[in-house]
Amino acid sequence: MKTKVEPDLCIACGLCISTCPDVYDWGDDGKAVALQEEVPQEQEECAQEATDACPTEAIITE
Numbered sequence: 634m635k636t637k638v639e640p641d642l643c644i645a646c647g648l649c650i651s652t653c654p655d656v657y658d659w660g661d662d663g664k665a666v667a668l669q670e671e672v673p674q675e676q677e678e679c680a681q682e683a684t685d686a687c688p689t690e691a692i693i694t695e
């Protein structure tokens with residue numbers, strides 16, 4: 634599973650970071666970023682949860 638955040642769509646609500654802090658964090662631009670593109674297997678559930686919960690669909694996970 635791969636994940637990334639589209640910065641133009643991120644409104645910096647912080648939901649993904651609180652949902653899945655091992656995968657998402659704040660970037661230098663104040664938007665969320667994926668710490669690693671390839672999601673570790675044990676983090677896949679929370680990465681998917683964060684993706685589904687993002688209010689602007691800024692997270693692309695596949």
Ligand code: SF4
Nearest residue numbers: 643644646647649687
């Ligand atoms: S949940 Fe979506 S909008 Fe909110 S910080 Fe994460 S990527 Fe940005």
